[in-house]
Amino acid sequence: xxxxxxxxxxxxxxxxxxxxxxxxxxxxxxxxxxxxxxxxxxxxxxxxxxxxxxxxxxxxxxxxxxxxxxxxxxxxxxxxxxxxxxxxxxxxxxxxxxxxxxxxxxxxxxxxxxxxxxxxxxxxxxxxxxxxxxxxxxxxxxxxxxxxxxxxxxxxxxxxxxxxxxxxxxxxxxxxxxxxxxxxxxxxxxxxxxxxxxxxxxxxxxxxxxxxxxxxxxxxxxxxxxxxxxxxxxxxxxxxxxxxxxxxxxxxxxxxxxxxxxx
Numbered sequence: 424x425x426x427x428x429x430x431x432x433x434x435x436x437x438x439x440x441x442x443x444x445x446x447x448x449x450x451x452x453x454x455x456x457x458x459x460x461x462x463x464x465x466x467x468x469x470x471x472x473x474x475x476x477x478x479x480x481x482x483x484x485x486x487x488x489x490x491x492x493x494x495x496x497x498x499x500x501x502x503x504x505x506x507x508x509x510x511x512x513x514x515x516x517x518x519x520x521x522x523x524x525x526x527x528x529x530x531x532x533x534x535x536x537x538x539x540x541x542x543x544x545x546x547x548x549x550x551x552x553x554x555x556x557x558x559x560x561x562x563x564x565x566x567x568x569x570x571x572x573x574x575x576x577x578x579x580x581x582x583x584x585x586x587x588x589x590x591x592x593x594x595x596x597x598x599x600x601x602x603x604x605x606x607x608x609x610x611x612x613x614x615x616x617x618x619x620x621x622x623x624x625x626x627x628x629x630x631x632x633x634x635x636x637x638x639x640x641x642x643x644x645x646x647x648x649x650x651x652x653x654x655x656x657x658x659x660x661x662x663x664x665x666x667x668x669x670x671x672x673x674x675x676x677x678x679x680x681x682x683x684x685x686x
Contacts, residue, residue, distance in 0.1 A: 425451060429452070429503060429505055432454065433511055434513030435454075435512070438614055440456075440458065440510070443646075444479075447649075457513075464482070468480075480500075486513050506551065509552075509561070514581075515536055515619070521576070553596075558602070560601070565585075565607055567582045567670065571670075593658070610663075612630050634665070647660070
């Protein structure tokens with residue numbers, strides 16, 4: 424069903440983006456994998472070609488840079504221009520400080536990546552989908568877009584924005600066959616908290632005492648959205664690890680449930 428479909432993935436150098444690339448590759452899709460770290464993308468592309476015998480195009484891309492995005496999309500080789508599926512995965516957080524202690528510079532980075540970057544990439548790719556009458560956009564949101572937690576202020580705001588964009592985009596595309604889906608993960612073990620706190624030891628300690636989701640778990644949900652027949656649009660999927668009981672509660676081994684945890 425996905426064989427030779429062209430899938431464009433942002434933030435594919437690690438975590439959920441990398442897992443999505445591997446999952447789509449296993450089904451024979453052709454992949455455009457993007458991120459800022461071209462060295463990691465190149466290594467991933469070589470591995471995917473070797474293990475799945477597919478075409479992979481790795482491209483350096485900073486989704487905070489709208490001019491760069493349009494240049495990259497416009498300069499795609501002719502054989503890569505027909506993008507069938509866009510996975511807006513790239514995202515990050517910086518710190519968990521209360522708003523009154525937060526850094527406006529960090530806020531800008533989070534907003535420019537999670538919110539504006541998703542808009543920029545979608546705007547660059549969507550018109551060609553509409554012109555062809557085919558395409559699927561899958562946005563990676565978060566359970567933080569459905570609830571709140573201490574220190575989540577700007578990150579939660581951007582993920583609520585992703586949900587609003589996803590819903591409004593589906594309305595904007597009424598009368599077209601373009602599908603729009605959102606996958607909202609709970610606590611997932613990746614580089615996310617290392618980037619958030621710039622402290623690997625703290626990030627590792629956060630995952631102790633319970634089993635978080637793995638990036639591959641999210642990738643399965645993304646692929647599930649993509650493999651549905653054309654008349655089926657999976658609007659939303661929210662998934663938790665079993666030890667997470669709500670967006671702001673996790674149960675660690677030997678402890679009472681803890682409220683106020685982070686995605």
